[in-house]
Amino acid sequence: MLLRGRTVLGLMAGTAVVACAATVGVLSWTNETPLWSAARTQHVQTDDSPASRPGHGLWDERQWDKLDKALALIGSKALQTPDGDKLLDGAIKGIVGALSDPYSDYIPSKEADKYTDKLRGTFSGIGAKLEPDGDLFVVVDLMKDSPAERAGLRLKDVLLSVNGQSLSGLSLEEATAKVRGPKGTKAKLVVRRPGTEAPLHLELVREVLDYKTVGSELGADGVGRLWISSFTFDTGERVAQELEKLEAGGMKALVLDVRHNPGGVLASVLDVASQFVPGGRTIVVYASADGVQQPEKATGEPERGKPYPVVVLIDHETASAAEILAGALKMTIGATLVGETTYGKGTVQISYEDLGDGSLVKLTVSKWLLPDGTSIDRRGVRPDAEVVQPDYFAAVRLTRGQVLKQDQIGDEVRNLQLLLAGAGCPADRQDGYFSEGTREAVAKFQRLSGLPETGAVDDATAERLEAASFAAKQDEAHDKQWQEAHALALQAAGVGGKAR
Structure with a gap:
């Protein structure tokens, strides 16, 4: 979860001040142009107490001197002319x-x-957000119906290269710039997926993307569906608008879908939760490093919630602020959680703009707890009804420029077998061996699709197969988690649904 702030407190103050004072003013001890413009001594107070020094005592004189000497060496000895900024x-x-x-x-x-x-x-x-993990970059957010989602990119995937250029060691800006690009251009990704040995090769076409975080629909049976893909600054307002439409249509029960939601801005999730939770009830509790706990409570009228039951859809990629919402609704209004155990990110980050030049320092400042004080960090929120999707929901795009054929083995073949199952032409196995049964399944798909019936998978077959499998995943009839949530919503509303 992410906050934005302008006041640096506690550890953040120390870190941010160290970041400024320790690096703003050391002169190169040569006759050359100084690396930075001010001397460190200008920022040190006359009082020698730790609280009066830059960094609030995080560094002592020995450490400051070490930094001075390192910069002096760079300024006087480095072959390349140093760039101070x-x-x-x-x-x-x-x-x-x-x-x-x-x-x-x-x-x-x-x-x-x-x-x-x-x-x-x-x-x-392509609709994927990256965050650095050491020298690499991990996918932490996917836009709904984006090129990244359609290609099968998943949260926690590690991007190794884009169009043959490695991302290792790049800054976030440099990595993001390589992934983004003009509409219609291609981004060929090499991806490492946890639990998969061989890298995945995905080819995507960039699009102009409108980051729509909220959407809804109302079924003829009175069950509404509201999905939230992430929490941005205006998510609370968008949710209120969608709920107003659903309620005006006579909604009897709501399924709130926060699957694949990586979290986002804290204020937004509090706004959303307050639309369901009666005023005064605790939504989340923040625990600071010193052990102090601060509850955040729902705003609005006490004991006034929604008159209809709520079911929440969650999965392994539901994280941070989305986990707060799911846990809060379960504990405060008795919402039923359906799907899989969530990601388990139980920390709070604040993005600070205190450095004076538009740069940001994003720091973890506290943990967050469920309303009853339970921490979900690294454990996640467990569903009331656990439902796992069909295997083919994990399929991704096939590597272009190759032909898959009988007797080949590997992750590409297993991915092909998953795609075949999604396209309605399942093979006899899904273990990564291109068997005779796999060849027959490919030939059947080609015949039904009007393609040359070769039994081998070239680029044309791969493209058609991926489109068919993606369409199947978008079909609610194949979404086991949605089907379960829908049935439970109907049952809770007293209009039918299966008995449990």
Whole structure:
């Protein structure tokens, strides 16, 4: 979950001030142009107490001297002419990175706008958000019906390269720039997926994307469906608009879908939860490093919630703020959770803009707990009704420029077998061996699709097969989790549904 703030408190204050004071003012001890413009001594108070020093005592004189000497060496000995701004950005990024927290980061001013693109409007790309993990980049968000989602990219996938160019060691801005690009251009990705040995090869076509985070529909039976793909600044307002339409249509029960939702802005999830939870009831509890716990309560009228039952759809990719919403609705209004255990991200980040040049420092500042005080970090929120999707929901695009044929083995063949199942032409196995049964399934699909009946998979067959499998995943009749949630919503509303 992400907040934005302008006041640095506690550890963040120390870290942010160190980031500034430790790197803003060291002179190169040579006759050359100083690397940075001010001397560190200008920022040190006359009082020697730790609280009066830059960094609130995180560094002592020995550590400051070490930094001075390192910069002096760079300024006087480095073959390449040092760029002060680059050194400054690198120093701050290194300090934040030394926290060993995957969710804390420094975003230079030139990257800050791109970092918040999805919160502000449209952009051209593939619809996947990345976050750094060491020298690599992990997918942490996927836009609904985007090229990335249609290609089968998944949360936690690691992007190794784009169009043959490695992402290892790049900044977030550089990696994002390689993934994004003009509409209609191709992005050939090499992806490492947890639990899969061989890298995946995906080819996507970039599109202009409107980051729509909320949508809804109302069935003829009175069951409404409201999906939230992530929590942006206006998600609360969008949810209110969608609920108003559903309720005006006579909605009898609601299925709230937060599958594949990686979280987002804290204020938005509180706004959304307050539309369901009676005023005064606890939505989430924040636990700071010193053990102090601060509850956040629903706003609005006490004891006034919704008059209809709520079922919440969750999965392994439901994370952070989305987990807060699911847990809060379960514990405060008795919502039923359907699907799979959630991701388990139980920490809070704040994005600070205190460095004066538009750059951001995003830091983990606290843990969050469910209303009863339970931590879900690394454990997740468990569903009341566990439902696993068909295997073919995990299928991705096939690598282009190759032909898959009988007697081949490997992850590409297993992915082919999953796609065949999704397209309605299942093979005799799904273990990655291209058997005679797999060849027959491919030939059947080609025959039904009007393609040459070769039994081998070339680019034309792969493209048609992926489209058919993706369409099957979009069909609610094949979505086991939705079917279960829908039946339970009907039952809770007293209009039918299966007995449990």
